[in-house]
Amino acid sequence: MRTQTEIPIQYHPQERLTKRQRTRYYAHQVTESLRSRVFKLICTIFLSLLFFVGVILFVLWLSLRPHRPRFYVREFSIPGLNQDNGFQTSDMYFNVTIRNPNQNVGIYFDTMEGSVYYSDQRIGVTPLPFPFYQPPKNTVSVDGVLGGASLTVSDENLRLIMADRAMGVVVFRLDLTSKIRFKVATWQGRHHKMHTSCNVEVGPDGQILPTSKNKRCSIYFY
The missing domain is CATH 1.20.5 (Single alpha-helices involved in coiled-coils or other helix-helix interfaces)
Known part of the structure; x- marks a missing residue:
């Protein structure tokens, strides 16, 4: 079972x-x-x-965060450009405005130098009245003069400049090199080398053309 x-x-x-x-x-x-x-x-x-x-x-x-300063060419003139032999003895005048766009960051400009180029060849250089401190949200004006006697223009470049004048436009380049420091409250940063490049078109009368007036320049740090 x-x-x-x-x-x-x-x-x-x-x-x-x-x-x-x-x-x-x-x-x-x-x-x-x-x-x-x-x-x-x-x-x-x-x-x-x-x-x-x-x-x-x-x-x-x-x-x-620091923003780069902004450069604008307001004036550029060569009174002697309208004379056949006056360019080499005439002075160059320029005016550049610098704008600090930062809200809380100031900028120290410790050194600055202005140079003028034609066809990538420097034809004049001058130191500018620095140093100075630029507060936030501030605009300053910088004037420079290059004496005609100190201009170094080769015969070839002079011929080309006169040919451009006959065509109605002569293109120069204004370069500004400087050392700057950013400032936040009591803190100051290290030095930065800055290079500003501005292409300027000038008419037969030696005055800046409207296409170049108040034009913003390029800025490089190195």
Whole structure:
């Protein structure tokens, strides 16, 4: 006669525990849950603080990040250009405005030199009256004069200049080289060498043409 195999009764693990053991088990579960919640809370607070600090630093960086100064040629003239033999003895005059666009950053201009080029050959150079400090959101005017006797124009360039004059336009290049420092509150940065290049078109009368007046110059740091 076949005997029926008895299937053991399955008990839930907690049903096998004593009352004391179940109390310990639940206490452990509660403790682990509290630890997990505290850890998550600490992580949330830390990440929130990190986010707000990052936003504040980003805003400060945007407001204090130095922007390059802006240069514009307002005047450029060679009165002797309208005379056949007057160019070599005539003075060159130029006026450049410098704009500091920064809201909270000042600029120290420690040195500056102006040079005039024709066909990539320098024909005159002059030091400019510096140093000076330019406050934020400020515009200054810089004047320069190159004496005719100090101009070094080769016979070939003089011939080309006279040919351009006959065509109605003579193109020169005004370069300004300087050393500058940025200033934020009481902090001053290191020196930066700056090169400003301005192409200037001059008419037969030696005066700057409207196409070049108030034209923004290119700026390079090196």
